[in-house]
Amino acid sequence: MSENNEHEHSNDDGHGHDGGHHVNYFKIYVVLVVLFLISVAGPEVGEMTGLRWITLITAFGIAVVKANLVIQNFMHLRWEKNLMKWVLATSLILMFLMVAGISPDVMNHEGNNWENVAAKAAVERGVDGEAEEETMVVAAPVGFTPQGAFQTVCATCHGTAGDGNGPAGAALDPPPANFTDAAFWADRDKQRIMTVIQDGAAAVGGSSLMAPFGALYTDEQVSELADYVISFAPDGAAPGGE
Amino acid sequence: MAHAKPLATLRSATGIPTGRLAVWWVLASEVVIFGGLLGVYLMHRIGHPEWADAAAHTQTWIGALNTFVLLTSSFTAVLAHQAAEKGNGKEAAKFLCFTILGAMTFLVVKSFEWYNEISHGYTITANTFWSFYYTAAGLHALHVIAGAIIMGVVAFDAFRGRELHRVELIGIYWHFVDVVWIFLFPLLYIAK
Numbered sequence: 001m002s003e004n005n006e007h008e009h010s011n012d013d014g015h016g017h018d019g020g021h022h023v024n025y026f027k028i029y030v031v032l033v034v035l036f037l038i039s040v041a042g043p044e045v046g047e048m049t050g051l052r053w054i055t056l057i058t059a060f061g062i063a064v065v066k067a068n069l070v071i072q073n074f075m076h077l078r079w080e081k082n083l084m085k086w087v088l089a090t091s092l093i094l095m096f097l098m099v100a101g102i103s104p105d106v107m108n109h110e111g112n113n114w115e116n117v118a119a120k121a122a123v124e125r126g127v128d129g130e131a132e133e134e135t136m137v138v139a140a141p142v143g144f145t146p147q148g149a150f151q152t153v154c155a156t157c158h159g160t161a162g163d164g165n166g167p168a169g170a171a172l173d174p175p176p177a178n179f180t181d182a183a184f185w186a187d188r189d190k191q192r193i194m195t196v197i198q199d200g201a202a203a204v205g206g207s208s209l210m211a212p213f214g215a216l217y218t219d220e221q222v223s224e225l226a227d228y229v230i231s232f233a234p235d236g237a238a239p240g241g242e
Numbered sequence: 243m244a245h246a247k248p249l250a251t252l253r254s255a256t257g258i259p260t261g262r263l264a265v266w267w268v269l270a271s272e273v274v275i276f277g278g279l280l281g282v283y284l285m286h287r288i289g290h291p292e293w294a295d296a297a298a299h300t301q302t303w304i305g306a307l308n309t310f311v312l313l314t315s316s317f318t319a320v321l322a323h324q325a326a327e328k329g330n331g332k333e334a335a336k337f338l339c340f341t342i343l344g345a346m347t348f349l350v351v352k353s354f355e356w357y358n359e360i361s362h363g364y365t366i367t368a369n370t371f372w373s374f375y376y377t378a379a380g381l382h383a384l385h386v387i388a389g390a391i392i393m394g395v396v397a398f399d400a401f402r403g404r405e406l407h408r409v410e411l412i413g414i415y416w417h418f419v420d421v422v423w424i425f426l427f428p429l430l431y432i433a434k
Contacts, residue, residue, distance in 0.1 A: 025317065025320050025321060025324065026317075029313070029314075029317040032313050032317075033310070033313060036306075036309055036310060036313060039427075039428060039432060040302070040306045040432070042432065043302075043432055043433075055432065055433055056433055058432075059428035059432040059433040060428055060433065062428075063424050063425050063427070063428050066424050067421045067424050067425065070316060070417050070420055070421050070424070071417070071421060073320075074316055074317075074319070074320045074413070074417045075413075075414050075417045075418070076414075080258070080266075081256065081257055081258050083256055083257075083258070084258060084263070084266050087266065087267070087270050088266065088269070088270050088273065090270075091270040091271065091273045091274050091277075092273055092277065094274060095273060095274045095277035095278055095281065096277075096281075098274075098278060098281070099277070099278065099281035099282070099284075099285070102282075102285070103285050106282065106285040106286060106289055107285050107288055107289040108289070109289065119289065119290070122290065122292065122369075122370070123290055123291060123292055125292070
């Protein structure tokens, strides 16, 4: 048997798929290009009129229309057997189910019993400043509170509970200090904590992974931050005053 | 060709030729892969207003140029199919070559774009937006490369008048690659 056999087979599948339909491909192509031009112009119009929904409609509405034109006329799904349409529809539905199922976790940053600290911090960092230019530099929060500063700046490494288990901490060697560990406080006082915050752990012989944050805070604020760090110490382990 | 074909390529319980059935199956699974990826991006984009700043750095006109290139290559792919239907293998091969040219143009434009972005510090690790950007566009680009290679093989055969039904099959795949980009374009370049 020759390869032609298979070709004929596909011609004669009895449903006129091949050659049986006359699509004006050029016309479809022109329509696609025009739609494409509209979707590119959309944001300009949206900006001029200040209507963001125009951008969204021209972007996604047109994408759906274009995709449908391609799928029906170029991929010939219109003439395909229903079986195939159902198979494709099933995988589309499963995909939407998956996305819908995880959307509450991804789109919200807190729920009844949980809070996504890393996501919140990311939003705060990004929205607050031109931080995305230098992604690693953390912008100081505007209104200073020791908790606020610790939770946005330090917690990514040291953890919201000060236990050294922040999302960015896991990858670090040495690991971020655990402020809830009594042994940690055995040989540290407030002065040392303030020095570390201002000049980095390298200033006390530690790792430079613990960067200096002196530029972000006034002396007064560093002192408050140090008190806050000390407040993580277990009962009886906290160093006495200054 | 002297050797016999596997039986499965010649019979069809569904009424859909086996090759075409197989391509559709591939695409049904691709729908979940790309759909999942794009869905997850969309959710993050909504949950993270700060991504707007990062997205503002993608170059709309480059994305637009590539959209146009892919649309055109889809058009030539369907013309190749049309020629194959008429049994004109040489013509089909010619249009497939145009389509491959489109694929290569797409990839060259993409390399310039990425080169430019990476040298400005927008790397895959810069932040989650850029991680997504390179993952989604990268996975898509791999599909473009795979499609171009297969089209080369199919065009080679078609030119000699062999396996003409494959021109339609690679076409269906190629249009899907186009459809994915049709959604990536507004996601990454337009709705910032």
